[in-house]
Amino acid sequence: MSEGENLIQTAGTPLQAWQGSQRLAAVTPISLDELAPPGQRVVVVAPHPDDEVIACGGLLAALADRAQPLLLISVTDGEGSHPGSLEWPPERLRLVREEESRAALLALGLAPEALNWQRLHAPDSKVGTDEQGLAAALRALLRPGDVVFTTWQQDGHCDHEAVARACISASTDAGAQLREIPVWAWHWASPEDARIPWERARRFALTPVQVERKRAAILAHQSQLHSDPTTGAAPVLSEQALQRWLQPFEMVFV
Ligand SMILES: [Zn+2]
Numbered sequence: 361m362s363e364g365e366n367l368i369q370t371a372g373t374p375l376q377a378w379q380g381s382q383r384l385a386a387v388t389p390i391s392l393d394e395l396a397p398p399g400q401r402v403v404v405v406a407p408h409p410d411d412e413v414i415a416c417g418g419l420l421a422a423l424a425d426r427a428q429p430l431l432l433i434s435v436t437d438g439e440g441s442h443p444g445s446l447e448w449p450p451e452r453l454r455l456v457r458e459e460e461s462r463a464a465l466l467a468l469g470l471a472p473e474a475l476n477w478q479r480l481h482a483p484d485s486k487v488g489t490d491e492q493g494l495a496a497a498l499r500a501l502l503r504p505g506d507v508v509f510t511t512w513q514q515d516g517h518c519d520h521e522a523v524a525r526a527c528i529s530a531s532t533d534a535g536a537q538l539r540e541i542p543v544w545a546w547h548w549a550s551p552e553d554a555r556i557p558w559e560r561a562r563r564f565a566l567t568p569v570q571v572e573r574k575r576a577a578i579l580a581h582q583s584q585l586h587s588d589p590t591t592g593a594a595p596v597l598s599e600q601a602l603q604r605w606l607q608p609f610e611m612v613f614v
Pocket of ligand 1: 407408411520
């Protein structure tokens with residue numbers, strides 16, 4: 361399924377509900393040094409070309425301010441975000457979404473040209489068809505001691521879950537640490553939801569500047585923010601979804 365497909369049929373859990381969550385309020389804080397120890401390489405594995413900023417744009421903004429080795433892996437080109445669209449055919453999305461990722465990285469304070477950025481060109485919406493191939497490709501890029509961030513294995517999105525499973529396999533083989541981040545769970549889960557692994561959850565607090573950089577980075581993904589008159593589809597990333605992703609913290613499963 362493409363980003364958001366089957367998930368944005370409803371508005372999802374509103375931000376106000378999350379703000380009243382007792383379980384969320386009780387999540388243990390984690391510092392930048394604990395989350396991404398200095399000197400260790402940070403690897404962000406993004407199923408689609410906006411997941412790196414939605415999942416951990418605030419963390420990337422924090423890392424941009426200190427010299428820490430960083431590898432970004434874009435698994436798909438995000439060409440499946442507008443199925444059947446006359447305005448956004450897959451070949452246009454491939455080009456535009458790469459440019460949007462570049463603009464988003466700049467907004468976070470990262471120089472795309474200086475970044476180690478690998479693109480795997482896996483098929484959008486069909487990552488699971490070659491999960492072993494993806495795990496092998498990731499394994500070849502990982503090193504012992506890496507700290508790998510990706511989407512959560514139960515995020516409710518087929519590509520996010522397939523990428524997470526491949527990352528688990530590759531990280532285990534490589535001797536890397538894996539940290540998973542919920543993206544669409546904020547949409548479908550309820551505030552006290554027992555399906556969320558709260559005991560593994562940690563809260564990384566963002567400064568107002570980091571939240572604003574994350575906001576600018578998400579807004580760089582313009583193709584995902586507008587309705588499509590040729591299909592009648594709503595924006596892939598709704599205003600309500602943006603509110604949930606722009607809370608002053610990022611929740612990470614360790
Ligand atoms: Zn995604």
